[in-house]
Amino acid sequence: MTDTGTAAPIFSLQVDDHLMIAHSLQHDFFGPAQRLHGATLTIHASFERQGLDEHGVVMDIGEASQLLGQVLEPLRYQNLDEHPDFAEKFSTTEVIVHYVALQLAERLREGHGLRALTIEAEENPTARASVRLELSA
Amino acid sequence: MTDTGTAAPIFSLQVDDHLMIAHSLQHDFFGPAQRLHGATLTIHASFERQGLDEHGVVMDIGEASQLLGQVLEPLRYQNLDEHPDFAEKFSTTEVIVHYVALQLAERLREGHGLRALTIEAEENPTARASVRLELSA
Amino acid sequence: MTDTGTAAPIFSLQVDDHLMIAHSLQHDFFGPAQRLHGATLTIHASFERQGLDEHGVVMDIGEASQLLGQVLEPLRYQNLDEHPDFAEKFSTTEVIVHYVALQLAERLREGHGLRALTIEAEENPTARASVRLELSA
Amino acid sequence: MTDTGTAAPIFSLQVDDHLMIAHSLQHDFFGPAQRLHGATLTIHASFERQGLDEHGVVMDIGEASQLLGQVLEPLRYQNLDEHPDFAEKFSTTEVIVHYVALQLAERLREGHGLRALTIEAEENPTARASVRLELSA
Amino acid sequence: MTDTGTAAPIFSLQVDDHLMIAHSLQHDFFGPAQRLHGATLTIHASFERQGLDEHGVVMDIGEASQLLGQVLEPLRYQNLDEHPDFAEKFSTTEVIVHYVALQLAERLREGHGLRALTIEAEENPTARASVRLELSA
Amino acid sequence: MTDTGTAAPIFSLQVDDHLMIAHSLQHDFFGPAQRLHGATLTIHASFERQGLDEHGVVMDIGEASQLLGQVLEPLRYQNLDEHPDFAEKFSTTEVIVHYVALQLAERLREGHGLRALTIEAEENPTARASVRLELSA
Numbered sequence: 001m002t003d004t005g006t007a008a009p010i011f012s013l014q015v016d017d018h019l020m021i022a023h024s025l026q027h028d029f030f031g032p033a034q035r036l037h038g039a040t041l042t043i044h045a046s047f048e049r050q051g052l053d054e055h056g057v058v059m060d061i062g063e064a065s066q067l068l069g070q071v072l073e074p075l076r077y078q079n080l081d082e083h084p085d086f087a088e089k090f091s092t093t094e095v096i097v098h099y100v101a102l103q104l105a106e107r108l109r110e111g112h113g114l115r116a117l118t119i120e121a122e123e124n125p126t127a128r129a130s131v132r133l134e135l136s137a
Numbered sequence: 138m139t140d141t142g143t144a145a146p147i148f149s150l151q152v153d154d155h156l157m158i159a160h161s162l163q164h165d166f167f168g169p170a171q172r173l174h175g176a177t178l179t180i181h182a183s184f185e186r187q188g189l190d191e192h193g194v195v196m197d198i199g200e201a202s203q204l205l206g207q208v209l210e211p212l213r214y215q216n217l218d219e220h221p222d223f224a225e226k227f228s229t230t231e232v233i234v235h236y237v238a239l240q241l242a243e244r245l246r247e248g249h250g251l252r253a254l255t256i257e258a259e260e261n262p263t264a265r266a267s268v269r270l271e272l273s274a
Numbered sequence: 275m276t277d278t279g280t281a282a283p284i285f286s287l288q289v290d291d292h293l294m295i296a297h298s299l300q301h302d303f304f305g306p307a308q309r310l311h312g313a314t315l316t317i318h319a320s321f322e323r324q325g326l327d328e329h330g331v332v333m334d335i336g337e338a339s340q341l342l343g344q345v346l347e348p349l350r351y352q353n354l355d356e357h358p359d360f361a362e363k364f365s366t367t368e369v370i371v372h373y374v375a376l377q378l379a380e381r382l383r384e385g386h387g388l389r390a391l392t393i394e395a396e397e398n399p400t401a402r403a404s405v406r407l408e409l410s411a
Numbered sequence: 412m413t414d415t416g417t418a419a420p421i422f423s424l425q426v427d428d429h430l431m432i433a434h435s436l437q438h439d440f441f442g443p444a445q446r447l448h449g450a451t452l453t454i455h456a457s458f459e460r461q462g463l464d465e466h467g468v469v470m471d472i473g474e475a476s477q478l479l480g481q482v483l484e485p486l487r488y489q490n491l492d493e494h495p496d497f498a499e500k501f502s503t504t505e506v507i508v509h510y511v512a513l514q515l516a517e518r519l520r521e522g523h524g525l526r527a528l529t530i531e532a533e534e535n536p537t538a539r540a541s542v543r544l545e546l547s548a
Numbered sequence: 549m550t551d552t553g554t555a556a557p558i559f560s561l562q563v564d565d566h567l568m569i570a571h572s573l574q575h576d577f578f579g580p581a582q583r584l585h586g587a588t589l590t591i592h593a594s595f596e597r598q599g600l601d602e603h604g605v606v607m608d609i610g611e612a613s614q615l616l617g618q619v620l621e622p623l624r625y626q627n628l629d630e631h632p633d634f635a636e637k638f639s640t641t642e643v644i645v646h647y648v649a650l651q652l653a654e655r656l657r658e659g660h661g662l663r664a665l666t667i668e669a670e671e672n673p674t675a676r677a678s679v680r681l682e683l684s685a
Numbered sequence: 686m687t688d689t690g691t692a693a694p695i696f697s698l699q700v701d702d703h704l705m706i707a708h709s710l711q712h713d714f715f716g717p718a719q720r721l722h723g724a725t726l727t728i729h730a731s732f733e734r735q736g737l738d739e740h741g742v743v744m745d746i747g748e749a750s751q752l753l754g755q756v757l758e759p760l761r762y763q764n765l766d767e768h769p770d771f772a773e774k775f776s777t778t779e780v781i782v783h784y785v786a787l788q789l790a791e792r793l794r795e796g797h798g799l800r801a802l803t804i805e806a807e808e809n810p811t812a813r814a815s816v817r818l819e820l821s822a
Binding site for chain 1: 146147148149150151152153154189192193194195197198199202
Binding site for chain 6: 283286290330331334336
């Protein structure tokens with residue numbers, strides 16, 4: 001009844017950070033969020049790996065935090081309405097987590113043996129959005 | 138090593154609400170919970186979608202909250218021992234989340250393109266239950 | 275600019291527990307809470323002392339948890355509408371925290387050197403009530 | 412060792428809400444926060460009363476939430492740089508909680524018997540600010 | 549668009565506990581964590597089942613908590629550097645959650661009908677690790 | 686009923702950090718905590734000021750975090766049993782928060798206009814201790 005010997009189980013490591021951004025969502029669909037406002041986005045980044053590396057970890061936790069910080073740095077204290085990567089897009093929480101996940105996937109390209117990546121953002125105390133990217137080994 | 142171009146990744150949107158109900162669980166199995174008591178159930182409803190809609194969201198967050206509220210409304214401040222939908226059932230947290238999920242799935246029948254729905258309820262600070270319903274697109 | 279040498283500073287120790295109760299609040303004032311419903315009350319008990327005892331603590335943390343548990347035990351899984359100590363009272367969260375605080379103060383009568391006691395109860399994710407009792411040394 | 416019979420103890424009721432605003436803090440002192448950015452401010456409003464009213468509460472919890480909502484409404488989804496009440500001020504979290512507290516105190520002018528009001532805002536997962544206003548009975 | 553009638557949905561029950569341990573991670577890779585230090589590990593154990601049992605639950609919540617407690621008991625207030633089960637291993641959070649999961653899977657061998665088990669540990673307010681074990685029915 | 690015009694209200698700024706330490710509490714009083722074990726201490730540092738400074742803040746939030754970090758740095762990843770400042774003391778959570786508060790008060794000696802300082806440490810998910818130091822202006 002335990003884990004089969006053949007396949008190593010799936011592990012996850014999760015680290016947190018946060019962003020404070022301004023933006024507006026300019027379409028009737030978004031109601032009062034069409035006005036220029038802002039948000040603190042509390043970010044949870046989960047790194048998923050089948051089995052552990054030789055140090056008994058999913059990846060170095062310091063590196064995980066640092067990579068997440070590198071991806072978030074250019075977004076900190078920004079007005080996303082003026083950020084080129086969000087031009088002609090609605091910078092919804094979903095779009096932001098996707099952007100962060102893709103940027104982080106770029107930086108994880110080599111040698112980490114990760115299987116997937118999930119970025120979740122809490123935009124207020126009662127709502128959050130996330131995306132899960134499969135990574136090719 | 139990034140996401141394959143062909144399949145859009147899976148996104149989730151989660152919104153919260155809560156219920157305050159009374160009930161009793163009338164079987165020896167439940168020990169002291171056989172007595173009439175109650176619970177605050179903090180509800181987390183997660184809506185899952187492959188890719189995003191034309192507004193860059195899983196679904197309208199206001200609609201998500203409103204649909205969840207509509208499903209929870211008839212349960213608010215109720216004694217589930219007297220609620221017809223829980224007659225001849227044990228109104229455990231698991232049964233309640235299943236009920237909420239099925240009711241919510243009914244209301245999501247058309248046009249949302251959602252893939253799955255998860256309802257989680259925290260019944261006390263150290264315990265929670267959840268259910269995940271696959272939705273046919 | 276540091277603490278004056280003469281008076282020891284005020285320390286607090288806080289321990290948690292929880293209750294699951296049923297009740298109704300039978301007066302128009304309470305709207306839908308007039309119906310029999312229930313709540314999980316997450317309890318935070320804070321014990322306050324000027325300076326520390328000979329073991330460098332406010333009080334033994336195990337004893338603090340145990341005393342709180344003794345006070346809560348007779349309320350667990352109860353319908354407060356039928357509990358003699360809440361007869362002819364509205365069993366609001368405020369009244370419950372006061373009751374718990376007074377019961378706990380009784381048990382702290384001797385030898386603890388405590389200055390005050392605060393009982394807080396979270397009744398749902400967005401509301402909580404508390405009371406602070408001064409204790410005579 | 413219990414509470415003295417003569418003076419009723421101090422009770423608090425706390426309710427939550429949140430705001431999503433944009434602003435900039437235009438002075439060297441604020442470093443990167445000089446740029447237009449934003450924040451989700453999770454608000455905790457605590458109402459303090461000596462003793463309880465005739466319904467066994469600090470005040471009606473629905474009214475507490477409603478009054479807080481009325482005060483927050485004109486700030487929701489706003490750019491505080493353009494809000495007349497924050498002109499020629501730095502709209503720091505401290506200044507915002509003070510503003511909310513003063514507005515709420517105005518609405519509590521009559522008949523509540525409250526002693527004090529505390530407004531706390533969490534601006535990110537690791538920082539919060541608060542202010543406590545004494546109210547004359 | 550609802551759940552297909554043929555397959556019961558997946559339910560989870562989650563219970564919490566915590567551990568306070570000392571350890572050192574003796575390899576350059578771990579930087580300052582090479583020194584003897586310690587951690588509070590807040591443990592979330594999730595039990596997963598397709599459908600519910602005859603009492604409308606994933607499993608008895610009291611039994612779930614008790615089994616988790618039994619597994620954690622020999623680790624409480626221990627220096628893992630001296631614990632035989634962690635000899636010649638790095639006792640990382642990932643390795644600890646795996647150990648707890650395997651021990652718990654042993655105790656769930658018969659009659660529970662569970663599908664999978666997830667153990668998550670929060671090691672500090674901004675980091676957590678987890679493992680998911682599939683259980684053969 | 687509002688704040689009196691004469692005295693500015695009391696503001697607080699709170700910032701968080703955390704420590705991971707090992708220690709043993711060597712006296713029968715501490716039961717199993719006599720063994721060498723460890724803890725993650727989540728630290729909340731609150732800075733209290735009557736009124737705000739010329740920038741509309743209690744103090745610079747970056748400086749608050751930095752000062753707290755400077756005080757915590759020599760304790761990170763330490764075995765407090767071997768730390769000279771805890772020799773011949775029980776390194777309880779209460780003693781640790783007092784130590785952190787006194788160290789922080791030293792660094793706040795000049796020019797901040799603060800009134801008081803509170804250090805709280807959560808040692809596990811159900812227990813925390815704090816101390817409040819009055820600062821002479």
